[in-house]
Amino acid sequence: MVGIFIINILNAFIEKLHMNVVCIIAYDGSKFCGFSKQKKDSIKIRYLETKIQDDTSMGLPYTTKLKMFSQENELLSVADFFESALKRIGINTHIIASGRTDKGVHATYQVINFHTDLTLQQMPLEKMKNLLNQKLSPSVLVRKIFLESNSFHARFSAKVRTYRYIFTQEDILPFFNPYIAKVQYGNPILIQQALDSFLGIHDFSLFKKNGSETKNFVREIYKATLLEKKLYNIPCCIIHISANGFLRSQVRMMIQACLYVSLAKISLADLQCQIDNNMLLTDKSCVRELAPQGGLYLCRVVY
Structure with missing residues:
Protein backbone atom coordinates (compact mmCIF):
# COMPACT_ATOMS: atom_id res chain seq x y z
CA MET A 1 0.00 0.00 0.00
CA SER A 149 -3.84 13.83 -17.85
CA ASN A 150 -0.65 12.24 -19.15
CA SER A 151 -2.58 9.02 -19.79
CA PHE A 152 -4.75 10.69 -22.46
CA HIS A 153 -3.88 9.58 -26.00
CA ALA A 154 -5.74 11.22 -28.90
CA ARG A 155 -5.80 7.98 -30.89
CA PHE A 156 -6.05 5.17 -28.36
CA SER A 157 -8.42 6.98 -25.97
CA ALA A 158 -10.96 7.69 -28.74
CA LYS A 159 -14.21 5.68 -28.61
CA VAL A 160 -16.15 6.95 -31.64
CA ARG A 161 -15.10 8.69 -34.83
CA THR A 162 -17.56 10.24 -37.28
CA TYR A 163 -17.01 11.20 -40.91
CA ARG A 164 -19.26 13.39 -43.04
CA TYR A 165 -19.42 13.07 -46.84
CA ILE A 166 -21.02 15.84 -48.91
CA PHE A 167 -21.80 15.18 -52.56
CA THR A 168 -23.97 16.32 -55.45
CA GLN A 169 -24.49 15.52 -59.11
CA GLU A 170 -25.18 19.12 -60.04
CA ASP A 171 -22.70 21.36 -61.83
CA ILE A 172 -20.97 23.44 -59.16
CA LEU A 173 -18.77 26.52 -59.19
CA PRO A 174 -15.04 25.71 -59.43
CA PHE A 175 -14.18 26.92 -55.93
CA PHE A 176 -16.64 24.38 -54.42
CA ASN A 177 -14.84 21.45 -56.07
CA PRO A 178 -12.41 20.71 -53.19
CA TYR A 179 -15.24 20.70 -50.64
CA ILE A 180 -18.30 19.15 -52.31
CA ALA A 181 -17.75 15.97 -54.33
CA LYS A 182 -19.47 15.77 -57.70
CA VAL A 183 -20.55 12.17 -58.31
CA GLN A 184 -23.21 10.22 -60.15
CA TYR A 185 -25.79 8.42 -58.05
CA GLY A 186 -29.29 6.99 -58.31
CA ASN A 187 -32.14 6.67 -55.83
CA PRO A 188 -31.08 7.99 -52.38
CA ILE A 189 -33.29 5.32 -50.77
CA LEU A 190 -31.00 2.66 -52.23
CA ILE A 191 -27.97 4.50 -50.84
CA GLN A 192 -29.52 4.38 -47.36
CA GLN A 193 -30.32 0.68 -47.74
CA ALA A 194 -26.70 0.06 -48.70
CA LEU A 195 -25.49 2.09 -45.72
CA ASP A 196 -27.69 0.00 -43.42
CA SER A 197 -25.82 -3.11 -44.58
CA PHE A 198 -22.66 -1.85 -42.88
CA LEU A 199 -24.17 -1.48 -39.41
CA GLY A 200 -22.72 -3.72 -36.72
CA ILE A 201 -19.43 -5.55 -36.30
CA HIS A 202 -17.69 -6.74 -39.47
CA ASP A 203 -14.28 -7.74 -40.77
CA PHE A 204 -13.59 -4.99 -43.32
CA SER A 205 -10.69 -6.76 -45.05
CA LEU A 206 -12.28 -6.02 -48.44
CA PHE A 207 -12.89 -2.36 -47.61
CA LYS A 208 -9.37 -1.08 -47.10
CA LYS A 209 -6.66 0.32 -49.26
CA ASN A 210 -3.41 -1.60 -49.55
CA GLY A 211 -0.85 -0.37 -47.05
CA SER A 212 -3.03 -0.44 -43.93
CA GLU A 213 -0.67 -0.82 -40.97
CA THR A 214 -3.12 -2.55 -38.64
CA LYS A 215 -3.43 -6.33 -38.49
CA ASN A 216 -6.96 -6.24 -37.07
CA PHE A 217 -9.59 -5.41 -39.69
CA VAL A 218 -12.66 -5.77 -37.46
CA ARG A 219 -14.59 -2.55 -36.86
CA GLU A 220 -18.04 -1.69 -35.52
CA ILE A 221 -20.23 0.75 -37.44
CA TYR A 222 -22.61 2.51 -35.05
CA LYS A 223 -24.42 4.83 -37.44
CA ALA A 224 -24.67 5.34 -41.20
CA THR A 225 -27.25 7.88 -42.37
CA LEU A 226 -28.11 9.88 -45.48
CA LEU A 227 -29.61 13.37 -45.46
CA GLU A 228 -30.72 15.40 -48.48
CA LYS A 229 -30.13 19.11 -48.01
CA LYS A 230 -29.36 22.28 -49.96
CA LEU A 231 -25.96 23.84 -49.30
CA TYR A 232 -25.27 27.24 -50.86
CA ASN A 233 -28.42 26.59 -52.91
CA ILE A 234 -26.86 23.35 -54.26
CA PRO A 235 -28.97 20.17 -53.85
CA CYS A 236 -26.66 17.87 -51.89
CA CYS A 237 -26.63 14.54 -50.11
CA ILE A 238 -24.81 14.27 -46.78
CA ILE A 239 -23.70 10.94 -45.35
CA HIS A 240 -22.60 10.50 -41.73
CA ILE A 241 -20.77 7.32 -40.70
CA SER A 242 -19.76 6.67 -37.07
CA ALA A 243 -17.58 3.79 -35.90
CA ASN A 244 -15.07 2.79 -33.26
CA GLY A 245 -12.41 3.19 -35.94
CA PHE A 246 -11.73 3.03 -39.66
CA LEU A 247 -9.16 1.37 -41.88
CA ARG A 248 -7.19 3.23 -44.52
CA SER A 249 -9.62 4.72 -47.09
CA GLN A 250 -12.42 2.54 -45.68
CA VAL A 251 -15.01 5.33 -45.58
CA ARG A 252 -14.49 6.35 -49.21
CA MET A 253 -14.65 2.73 -50.39
CA MET A 254 -17.86 2.13 -48.42
CA ILE A 255 -19.45 5.24 -49.90
CA GLN A 256 -18.43 4.30 -53.44
CA ALA A 257 -20.03 0.89 -52.94
CA CYS A 258 -23.26 2.58 -51.83
CA LEU A 259 -23.22 4.82 -54.90
CA TYR A 260 -22.76 1.75 -57.12
CA VAL A 261 -25.77 0.10 -55.50
CA SER A 262 -27.88 3.18 -56.28
CA LEU A 263 -26.70 3.05 -59.91
CA ALA A 264 -27.41 -0.72 -60.17
CA LYS A 265 -23.73 -1.43 -60.89
CA ILE A 266 -23.81 -3.91 -58.03
CA SER A 267 -26.72 -5.35 -56.05
CA LEU A 268 -27.37 -5.22 -52.32
CA ALA A 269 -26.62 -8.95 -52.31
CA ASP A 270 -23.23 -8.27 -53.94
CA LEU A 271 -22.48 -5.65 -51.32
CA GLN A 272 -23.43 -8.04 -48.52
CA CYS A 273 -21.09 -10.67 -49.97
CA GLN A 274 -18.23 -8.17 -49.91
CA ILE A 275 -19.04 -7.17 -46.33
CA ASP A 276 -19.13 -10.86 -45.33
CA ASN A 277 -15.86 -11.55 -47.21
CA ASN A 278 -17.62 -14.08 -49.42
CA MET A 279 -15.87 -12.94 -52.59
CA LEU A 280 -12.38 -12.39 -53.94
CA LEU A 281 -10.68 -9.08 -54.64
CA THR A 282 -10.63 -10.08 -58.31
CA ASP A 283 -14.42 -10.54 -58.52
CA LYS A 284 -16.08 -8.02 -60.83
CA SER A 285 -18.64 -7.08 -58.19
CA CYS A 286 -15.95 -6.37 -55.56
CA VAL A 287 -15.78 -2.59 -55.20
CA ARG A 288 -12.21 -1.28 -54.91
CA GLU A 289 -12.73 2.26 -56.21
CA LEU A 290 -12.80 5.21 -53.84
CA ALA A 291 -15.33 8.02 -53.74
CA PRO A 292 -13.68 11.41 -54.47
CA GLN A 293 -11.87 12.70 -51.39
CA GLY A 294 -12.96 16.34 -51.63
CA GLY A 295 -16.34 15.91 -49.95
CA LEU A 296 -15.05 13.96 -46.94
CA TYR A 297 -14.65 15.52 -43.48
CA LEU A 298 -13.61 14.12 -40.11
CA CYS A 299 -16.31 15.87 -38.10
CA ARG A 300 -16.49 14.30 -34.63
CA VAL A 301 -14.42 12.31 -32.14
CA VAL A 302 -15.87 11.04 -28.85
CA TYR A 303 -13.85 9.98 -25.80
Whole structure:
Protein backbone atom coordinates (compact mmCIF):
# COMPACT_ATOMS: atom_id res chain seq x y z
CA MET A 1 0.00 0.00 0.00
CA VAL A 2 2.84 2.39 0.87
CA GLY A 3 4.53 1.60 -2.45
CA ILE A 4 1.36 2.40 -4.43
CA PHE A 5 0.93 5.64 -2.47
CA ILE A 6 4.50 6.72 -3.32
CA ILE A 7 4.01 5.83 -7.00
CA ASN A 8 0.83 7.94 -7.13
CA ILE A 9 2.66 10.89 -5.57
CA LEU A 10 5.51 10.53 -8.09
CA ASN A 11 3.06 10.34 -11.00
CA ALA A 12 1.28 13.47 -9.77
CA PHE A 13 4.63 15.26 -9.47
CA ILE A 14 5.68 14.20 -12.98
CA GLU A 15 2.36 15.41 -14.41
CA LYS A 16 3.05 18.85 -12.94
CA LEU A 17 6.36 18.94 -14.82
CA HIS A 18 4.78 18.04 -18.16
CA MET A 19 1.70 19.42 -19.88
CA ASN A 20 -0.35 17.10 -22.05
CA VAL A 21 -1.98 19.65 -24.33
CA VAL A 22 -5.08 18.71 -26.33
CA CYS A 23 -6.21 20.71 -29.37
CA ILE A 24 -9.37 20.40 -31.41
CA ILE A 25 -8.40 21.56 -34.87
CA ALA A 26 -9.94 22.07 -38.29
CA TYR A 27 -8.06 22.07 -41.57
CA ASP A 28 -8.48 22.39 -45.31
CA GLY A 29 -7.32 19.02 -46.62
CA SER A 30 -6.90 20.29 -50.17
CA LYS A 31 -3.79 22.19 -49.03
CA PHE A 32 -2.00 19.09 -47.69
CA CYS A 33 -0.77 15.67 -48.79
CA GLY A 34 -2.72 14.08 -45.91
CA PHE A 35 -2.50 14.22 -42.14
CA SER A 36 0.33 11.77 -41.49
CA LYS A 37 3.96 12.72 -41.71
CA GLN A 38 5.64 11.40 -44.83
CA LYS A 39 9.20 10.08 -44.82
CA LYS A 40 10.31 13.05 -46.90
CA ASP A 41 8.46 15.65 -44.84
CA SER A 42 11.14 16.33 -42.20
CA ILE A 43 13.74 16.78 -44.95
CA LYS A 44 11.26 18.90 -46.90
CA ILE A 45 10.57 21.13 -43.89
CA ARG A 46 14.29 21.71 -43.27
CA TYR A 47 14.83 22.45 -46.96
CA LEU A 48 11.94 24.90 -47.08
CA GLU A 49 12.99 26.62 -43.85
CA THR A 50 16.53 27.07 -45.18
CA LYS A 51 15.26 28.32 -48.52
CA ILE A 52 12.88 30.74 -46.82
CA GLN A 53 15.59 32.08 -44.52
CA ASP A 54 17.86 32.60 -47.53
CA ASP A 55 15.11 34.38 -49.45
CA THR A 56 15.24 38.12 -48.78
CA SER A 57 13.21 39.30 -51.75
CA MET A 58 9.85 39.17 -49.99
CA GLY A 59 8.97 40.85 -46.73
CA LEU A 60 6.23 38.30 -46.07
CA PRO A 61 5.41 36.37 -42.86
CA TYR A 62 7.20 33.05 -42.40
CA THR A 63 4.05 30.93 -42.74
CA THR A 64 3.03 32.69 -45.95
CA LYS A 65 6.41 31.98 -47.51
CA LEU A 66 6.35 28.39 -46.21
CA LYS A 67 3.03 27.80 -47.98
CA MET A 68 4.27 29.47 -51.17
CA PHE A 69 7.45 27.40 -51.27
CA SER A 70 5.61 24.17 -50.39
CA GLN A 71 3.19 24.79 -53.27
CA GLU A 72 6.15 25.24 -55.62
CA ASN A 73 7.55 21.87 -54.52
CA GLU A 74 5.31 19.28 -52.86
CA LEU A 75 2.45 19.59 -50.40
CA LEU A 76 3.28 19.08 -46.73
CA SER A 77 1.36 16.89 -44.31
CA VAL A 78 -0.88 18.48 -41.68
CA ALA A 79 1.26 16.90 -38.95
CA ASP A 80 4.52 18.39 -40.20
CA PHE A 81 2.93 21.78 -40.79
CA PHE A 82 1.51 21.81 -37.25
CA GLU A 83 4.78 20.65 -35.68
CA SER A 84 6.62 23.35 -37.62
CA ALA A 85 4.24 25.93 -36.12
CA LEU A 86 4.86 24.52 -32.63
CA LYS A 87 8.58 24.75 -33.20
CA ARG A 88 8.20 28.39 -34.20
CA ILE A 89 6.65 29.19 -30.81
CA GLY A 90 9.32 27.29 -28.88
CA ILE A 91 7.72 23.85 -28.53
CA ASN A 92 9.79 21.09 -30.12
CA THR A 93 7.60 17.99 -29.93
CA HIS A 94 5.56 15.48 -31.91
CA ILE A 95 1.77 15.42 -32.13
CA ILE A 96 -0.63 12.49 -31.83
CA ALA A 97 -3.92 12.53 -33.75
CA SER A 98 -7.23 10.73 -33.30
CA GLY A 99 -6.94 9.43 -36.84
CA ARG A 100 -5.18 9.96 -40.15
CA THR A 101 -6.93 11.58 -43.07
CA ASP A 102 -5.93 11.03 -46.70
CA LYS A 103 -4.78 13.67 -49.14
CA GLY A 104 -7.61 16.10 -49.87
CA VAL A 105 -9.73 14.98 -46.89
CA HIS A 106 -10.77 17.77 -44.53
CA ALA A 107 -11.43 17.96 -40.80
CA THR A 108 -13.77 20.16 -38.82
CA TYR A 109 -13.09 18.27 -35.58
CA GLN A 110 -9.71 16.55 -35.47
CA VAL A 111 -8.28 15.92 -31.99
CA ILE A 112 -4.54 16.02 -31.37
CA ASN A 113 -2.39 16.01 -28.26
CA PHE A 114 1.25 16.69 -27.52
CA HIS A 115 3.52 16.84 -24.48
CA THR A 116 5.65 19.80 -23.52
CA ASP A 117 7.92 20.73 -20.62
CA LEU A 118 6.57 24.28 -20.64
CA THR A 119 4.39 25.31 -17.72
CA LEU A 120 1.17 27.31 -17.78
CA GLN A 121 3.10 30.21 -16.28
CA GLN A 122 5.54 30.13 -19.18
CA MET A 123 2.88 29.57 -21.85
CA PRO A 124 -0.79 30.11 -20.91
CA LEU A 125 -3.10 28.02 -23.09
CA GLU A 126 -4.94 30.99 -24.59
CA LYS A 127 -1.63 32.56 -25.58
CA MET A 128 -0.51 29.25 -27.10
CA LYS A 129 -3.75 29.01 -29.08
CA ASN A 130 -3.42 32.56 -30.41
CA LEU A 131 0.23 32.11 -31.38
CA LEU A 132 -0.49 28.82 -33.15
CA ASN A 133 -3.41 30.29 -35.09
CA GLN A 134 -1.16 33.13 -36.25
CA LYS A 135 1.29 30.55 -37.63
CA LEU A 136 -1.30 28.14 -39.04
CA SER A 137 -3.79 30.50 -40.69
CA PRO A 138 -5.55 30.19 -43.08
CA SER A 139 -5.26 26.43 -43.75
CA VAL A 140 -5.48 25.20 -40.13
CA LEU A 141 -7.42 26.51 -37.13
CA VAL A 142 -7.04 25.57 -33.46
CA ARG A 143 -10.66 25.67 -32.31
CA LYS A 144 -10.16 24.65 -28.68
CA ILE A 145 -7.20 23.96 -26.43
CA PHE A 146 -7.12 22.36 -22.97
CA LEU A 147 -5.08 20.08 -20.72
CA GLU A 148 -5.57 16.37 -20.07
CA SER A 149 -3.84 13.83 -17.85
CA ASN A 150 -0.65 12.24 -19.15
CA SER A 151 -2.58 9.02 -19.79
CA PHE A 152 -4.75 10.69 -22.46
CA HIS A 153 -3.88 9.58 -26.00
CA ALA A 154 -5.74 11.22 -28.90
CA ARG A 155 -5.80 7.98 -30.89
CA PHE A 156 -6.05 5.17 -28.36
CA SER A 157 -8.42 6.98 -25.97
CA ALA A 158 -10.96 7.69 -28.74
CA LYS A 159 -14.21 5.68 -28.61
CA VAL A 160 -16.15 6.95 -31.64
CA ARG A 161 -15.10 8.69 -34.83
CA THR A 162 -17.56 10.24 -37.28
CA TYR A 163 -17.01 11.20 -40.91
CA ARG A 164 -19.26 13.39 -43.04
CA TYR A 165 -19.42 13.07 -46.84
CA ILE A 166 -21.02 15.84 -48.91
CA PHE A 167 -21.80 15.18 -52.56
CA THR A 168 -23.97 16.32 -55.45
CA GLN A 169 -24.49 15.52 -59.11
CA GLU A 170 -25.18 19.12 -60.04
CA ASP A 171 -22.70 21.36 -61.83
CA ILE A 172 -20.97 23.44 -59.16
CA LEU A 173 -18.77 26.52 -59.19
CA PRO A 174 -15.04 25.71 -59.43
CA PHE A 175 -14.18 26.92 -55.93
CA PHE A 176 -16.64 24.38 -54.42
CA ASN A 177 -14.84 21.45 -56.07
CA PRO A 178 -12.41 20.71 -53.19
CA TYR A 179 -15.24 20.70 -50.64
CA ILE A 180 -18.30 19.15 -52.31
CA ALA A 181 -17.75 15.97 -54.33
CA LYS A 182 -19.47 15.77 -57.70
CA VAL A 183 -20.55 12.17 -58.31
CA GLN A 184 -23.21 10.22 -60.15
CA TYR A 185 -25.79 8.42 -58.05
CA GLY A 186 -29.29 6.99 -58.31
CA ASN A 187 -32.14 6.67 -55.83
CA PRO A 188 -31.08 7.99 -52.38
CA ILE A 189 -33.29 5.32 -50.77
CA LEU A 190 -31.00 2.66 -52.23
CA ILE A 191 -27.97 4.50 -50.84
CA GLN A 192 -29.52 4.38 -47.36
CA GLN A 193 -30.32 0.68 -47.74
CA ALA A 194 -26.70 0.06 -48.70
CA LEU A 195 -25.49 2.09 -45.72
CA ASP A 196 -27.69 0.00 -43.42
CA SER A 197 -25.82 -3.11 -44.58
CA PHE A 198 -22.66 -1.85 -42.88
CA LEU A 199 -24.17 -1.48 -39.41
CA GLY A 200 -22.72 -3.72 -36.72
CA ILE A 201 -19.43 -5.55 -36.30
CA HIS A 202 -17.69 -6.74 -39.47
CA ASP A 203 -14.28 -7.74 -40.77
CA PHE A 204 -13.59 -4.99 -43.32
CA SER A 205 -10.69 -6.76 -45.05
CA LEU A 206 -12.28 -6.02 -48.44
CA PHE A 207 -12.89 -2.36 -47.61
CA LYS A 208 -9.37 -1.08 -47.10
CA LYS A 209 -6.66 0.32 -49.26
CA ASN A 210 -3.41 -1.60 -49.55
CA GLY A 211 -0.85 -0.37 -47.05
CA SER A 212 -3.03 -0.44 -43.93
CA GLU A 213 -0.67 -0.82 -40.97
CA THR A 214 -3.12 -2.55 -38.64
CA LYS A 215 -3.43 -6.33 -38.49
CA ASN A 216 -6.96 -6.24 -37.07
CA PHE A 217 -9.59 -5.41 -39.69
CA VAL A 218 -12.66 -5.77 -37.46
CA ARG A 219 -14.59 -2.55 -36.86
CA GLU A 220 -18.04 -1.69 -35.52
CA ILE A 221 -20.23 0.75 -37.44
CA TYR A 222 -22.61 2.51 -35.05
CA LYS A 223 -24.42 4.83 -37.44
CA ALA A 224 -24.67 5.34 -41.20
CA THR A 225 -27.25 7.88 -42.37
CA LEU A 226 -28.11 9.88 -45.48
CA LEU A 227 -29.61 13.37 -45.46
CA GLU A 228 -30.72 15.40 -48.48
CA LYS A 229 -30.13 19.11 -48.01
CA LYS A 230 -29.36 22.28 -49.96
CA LEU A 231 -25.96 23.84 -49.30
CA TYR A 232 -25.27 27.24 -50.86
CA ASN A 233 -28.42 26.59 -52.91
CA ILE A 234 -26.86 23.35 -54.26
CA PRO A 235 -28.97 20.17 -53.85
CA CYS A 236 -26.66 17.87 -51.89
CA CYS A 237 -26.63 14.54 -50.11
CA ILE A 238 -24.81 14.27 -46.78
CA ILE A 239 -23.70 10.94 -45.35
CA HIS A 240 -22.60 10.50 -41.73
CA ILE A 241 -20.77 7.32 -40.70
CA SER A 242 -19.76 6.67 -37.07
CA ALA A 243 -17.58 3.79 -35.90
CA ASN A 244 -15.07 2.79 -33.26
CA GLY A 245 -12.41 3.19 -35.94
CA PHE A 246 -11.73 3.03 -39.66
CA LEU A 247 -9.16 1.37 -41.88
CA ARG A 248 -7.19 3.23 -44.52
CA SER A 249 -9.62 4.72 -47.09
CA GLN A 250 -12.42 2.54 -45.68
CA VAL A 251 -15.01 5.33 -45.58
CA ARG A 252 -14.49 6.35 -49.21
CA MET A 253 -14.65 2.73 -50.39
CA MET A 254 -17.86 2.13 -48.42
CA ILE A 255 -19.45 5.24 -49.90
CA GLN A 256 -18.43 4.30 -53.44
CA ALA A 257 -20.03 0.89 -52.94
CA CYS A 258 -23.26 2.58 -51.83
CA LEU A 259 -23.22 4.82 -54.90
CA TYR A 260 -22.76 1.75 -57.12
CA VAL A 261 -25.77 0.10 -55.50
CA SER A 262 -27.88 3.18 -56.28
CA LEU A 263 -26.70 3.05 -59.91
CA ALA A 264 -27.41 -0.72 -60.17
CA LYS A 265 -23.73 -1.43 -60.89
CA ILE A 266 -23.81 -3.91 -58.03
CA SER A 267 -26.72 -5.35 -56.05
CA LEU A 268 -27.37 -5.22 -52.32
CA ALA A 269 -26.62 -8.95 -52.31
CA ASP A 270 -23.23 -8.27 -53.94
CA LEU A 271 -22.48 -5.65 -51.32
CA GLN A 272 -23.43 -8.04 -48.52
CA CYS A 273 -21.09 -10.67 -49.97
CA GLN A 274 -18.23 -8.17 -49.91
CA ILE A 275 -19.04 -7.17 -46.33
CA ASP A 276 -19.13 -10.86 -45.33
CA ASN A 277 -15.86 -11.55 -47.21
CA ASN A 278 -17.62 -14.08 -49.42
CA MET A 279 -15.87 -12.94 -52.59
CA LEU A 280 -12.38 -12.39 -53.94
CA LEU A 281 -10.68 -9.08 -54.64
CA THR A 282 -10.63 -10.08 -58.31
CA ASP A 283 -14.42 -10.54 -58.52
CA LYS A 284 -16.08 -8.02 -60.83
CA SER A 285 -18.64 -7.08 -58.19
CA CYS A 286 -15.95 -6.37 -55.56
CA VAL A 287 -15.78 -2.59 -55.20
CA ARG A 288 -12.21 -1.28 -54.91
CA GLU A 289 -12.73 2.26 -56.21
CA LEU A 290 -12.80 5.21 -53.84
CA ALA A 291 -15.33 8.02 -53.74
CA PRO A 292 -13.68 11.41 -54.47
CA GLN A 293 -11.87 12.70 -51.39
CA GLY A 294 -12.96 16.34 -51.63
CA GLY A 295 -16.34 15.91 -49.95
CA LEU A 296 -15.05 13.96 -46.94
CA TYR A 297 -14.65 15.52 -43.48
CA LEU A 298 -13.61 14.12 -40.11
CA CYS A 299 -16.31 15.87 -38.10
CA ARG A 300 -16.49 14.30 -34.63
CA VAL A 301 -14.42 12.31 -32.14
CA VAL A 302 -15.87 11.04 -28.85
CA TYR A 303 -13.85 9.98 -25.80
